[in-house]
Amino acid sequence: MMRSTAEAGLDRLHEAMAARVAKGELPGMVTLVAQGEGLHVDPIGVMAFDSAEPMRRDTIFRITSMTKPILAAATMMLVDDGKLALDEPVDRLLPELADRRVLRRVDGPLDDTVPARRPITVDDLLTFRMGHGLITEPTFDPPYPIVNAARELRLVMGPPDPRTPHDPDGWIKRFGTLPLMYQPGERWQYNTGSLVLGVLVARASRQPLAEFFRTRIFEPLGMKDTGFVMPENKNDRLPSQYQTNFQTGKMELQTLTGPSVWNRPPAFPSGAAGLVSTIDDYLAFARLLESEGVHGGKRLVSQRSVELMTTNRLSPEQMATGGPLLGGQGWGFGMAVATVTDEVSAEPGRYGWSGGYGTFWFNDPHRRLVAIAMTQTSDVLFNGTMIEFAKLAVHS
Numbered sequence: 001m002m003r004s005t006a007e008a009g010l011d012r013l014h015e016a017m018a019a020r021v022a023k024g025e026l027p028g029m030v031t032l033v034a035q036g037e038g039l040h041v042d043p044i045g046v047m048a049f050d051s052a053e054p055m056r057r058d059t060i061f062r063i064t065s066m067t068k069p070i071l072a073a074a075t076m077m078l079v080d081d082g083k084l085a086l087d088e089p090v091d092r093l094l095p096e097l098a099d100r101r102v103l104r105r106v107d108g109p110l111d112d113t114v115p116a117r118r119p120i121t122v123d124d125l126l127t128f129r130m131g132h133g134l135i136t137e138p139t140f141d142p143p144y145p146i147v148n149a150a151r152e153l154r155l156v157m158g159p160p161d162p163r164t165p166h167d168p169d170g171w172i173k174r175f176g177t178l179p180l181m182y183q184p185g186e187r188w189q190y191n192t193g194s195l196v197l198g199v200l201v202a203r204a205s206r207q208p209l210a211e212f213f214r215t216r217i218f219e220p221l222g223m224k225d226t227g228f229v230m231p232e233n234k235n236d237r238l239p240s241q242y243q244t245n246f247q248t249g250k251m252e253l254q255t256l257t258g259p260s261v262w263n264r265p266p267a268f269p270s271g272a273a274g275l276v277s278t279i280d281d282y283l284a285f286a287r288l289l290e291s292e293g294v295h296g297g298k299r300l301v302s303q304r305s306v307e308l309m310t311t312n313r314l315s316p317e318q319m320a321t322g323g324p325l326l327g328g329q330g331w332g333f334g335m336a337v338a339t340v341t342d343e344v345s346a347e348p349g350r351y352g353w354s355g356g357y358g359t360f361w362f363n364d365p366h367r368r369l370v371a372i373a374m375t376q377t378s379d380v381l382f383n384g385t386m387i388e389f390a391k392l393a394v395h396s
Helices: 005-022 064-080 122-126 145-152 168-175 192-205 209-221 232-237 279-290 303-309 316-320 385-394
Strands: 028-035 038-045 101-103 113-115 241-245 250-254 351-355 359-364 369-374
Touching: 005 028, 005 038, 005 385, 028 279, 028 385, 038 279, 064 122, 064 192, 064 209, 064 279, 064 303, 064 351, 064 359, 122 192, 168 192, 192 209, 209 279, 279 359, 279 369, 359 385, 369 385
Parallel strands: none
Antiparallel strands: 028 038, 028 369, 101 113, 241 250, 351 359, 359 369
16 A cells, blocks of 8 residues: 555654664654644653653653743733733732843943833733843853842742742742843843743732643643643653763753652742643644634634734844844744744744753644654754754654
8 A cells, every 4th residue: 555645754753753762862752743633643762761661642741941832822811801911011010020220231240230211011021022031142141240149049040940949929029139131122032031921920810820820721721731740640651851961971860850849839830941741731732822722612812812922023133132042033922933934844934932851842834733742851952853853744
């Protein structure tokens, strides 16, 4: 029997990913390609390098920054409800961030500041233009006073582990003691916007972030394994996490985020990087966006809100200064948007995001395609694995 083009494409995808597992680049992964009625899920390899336990379709992954698009959707639900407005200053609900000061120079002393030209808005948080975020030049987290001060306050502005000890109110109070790095609206900077936005969403909804996510997103979409906490009876479904140590060049087990860390609710539920999920749960969220906000015949978020989330909001100058994290892409609300044709898509408009522990997702609206790959090996994000996955997924 002749194999279809789609089947041959999926075979090529499987072979390429299985070859990387066989070479020891990662112990295992789960991939998913959904197009129209077609759905293909492929668990490959094992849960840890020293394990014979196979990766499974229901494996639970730390999705880190793939939390951000979910937070953006939650925010837009509150906009739809009339509880937030995109152009409103955040000061109404976050008085800790009123009357901002801005560093005269990003590497300068904390007391060398000018007043902010305008307040931070909800839109600024969603588009990562609030005036604060990760610094990537000349290095990641250079030892500038503003970076050191956040570290001393244990705000955990970058990698999510070890976690901040502060609850949302304590966190925002401490963050409010620091000046901004740049004027609000000026440039794109990663991560901080989502940390602040998680506090804002909780206050706007008058319930903890975990509760709002559960009632408005996870339960309606049937995302039964997604949350800030994982019950102990699911511990064996969480793989080991790995990353290459660039000093030694060796792949190392990361021990800061073992199963026991996930069995108790975090002090600060991070809207930037705090969720665990499965490939099928994340597919449900991806399909909500693909269907412009409708799930099972019920509208969960407005069509206009989904359009705003999945359309580039940045100027060309802001995209250009996005550094290696943005990689020349645009940014909508909580996710990247491809603004030009590239090696993955023949047309612009692809949107999605990745997680720093080795997870990756995009929707290609022109092909009605959802592609997700989940690992717990950070290297896949920069060693070509995910680019190869994306290119093969769109041609499967």
